[in-house]
Amino acid sequence: MSASIFSFIGSLFSSSASAENKMTYPNQRTDEEWRAVLSPEQFRIIRQKGTEPPGSGTYDKHYPSTGVYNCAACDAPLYKADTKFKSGCGWPAYFDSIPGAVTRHVDRTFGMERTEIVCSNCGGHLGHVFKGEGYPTPTDERHCVNSVSLKFSEDESGAKGDKQESKV
Numbered sequence: 001m002s003a004s005i006f007s008f009i010g011s012l013f014s015s016s017a018s019a020e021n022k023m024t025y026p027n028q029r030t031d032e033e034w035r036a037v038l039s040p041e042q043f044r045i046i047r048q049k050g051t052e053p054p055g056s057g058t059y060d061k062h063y064p065s066t067g068v069y070n071c072a073a074c075d076a077p078l079y080k081a082d083t084k085f086k087s088g089c090g091w092p093a094y095f096d097s098i099p100g101a102v103t104r105h106v107d108r109t110f111g112m113e114r115t116e117i118v119c120s121n122c123g124g125h126l127g128h129v130f131k132g133e134g135y136p137t138p139t140d141e142r143h144c145v146n147s148v149s150l151k152f153s154e155d156e157s158g159a160k161g162d163k164q165e166s167k168v
């Protein structure tokens with residue numbers, strides 16, 4: 001019995017490791033294909049892990065009561081409007097994503113260890129997650145996301161937290 005539990009755990013680790021190392025996502029495209037559908041600024045941030053200047057983003061001070069923020073590259077629903085909060089940091093901030101919609105990676109650039117978040121469907125760079133900052137939210141996490149990586153929609157029908165594999 002314990003052997004089967006170990007192999008189950010092992011398969012969990014190996015699947016997440018391959019997603020991180022090989023960057024395999026359901027919606028996989030080449031750089032040329034992404035360039036064809038993204039603006040230069042979107043490509044710089046979403047595919048090359050850039051960052052928009054603080055306070056510049058379309059959704060920095062955008063607080064609708066309902067709706068969903070989709071991936072600007074592949075349209076996968078990422079964050080619901082009711083998880084967005086005022087962080088004052090200069091970028092859109094959410095305390096939680098739609099379940100399974102974002103994938104976390106360790107990011108060691110700039111001599112820091114941060115948690116990068118990407119779209120689970122296309123691997124597009126969204127921003128970073130910061131924990132334990134003391135914001136009065138249910139998770140005490142701040143998903144700090146570039147507005148450029150997002151596209152707001154008032155239609156929440158696609159944002160029920162379902163796995164997106166079936167949409168490919």
Ligand SMILES: [Zn+2]
Pocket residue numbers: 071072073074075076119120121122123124
């Ligand atoms: Zn995406």
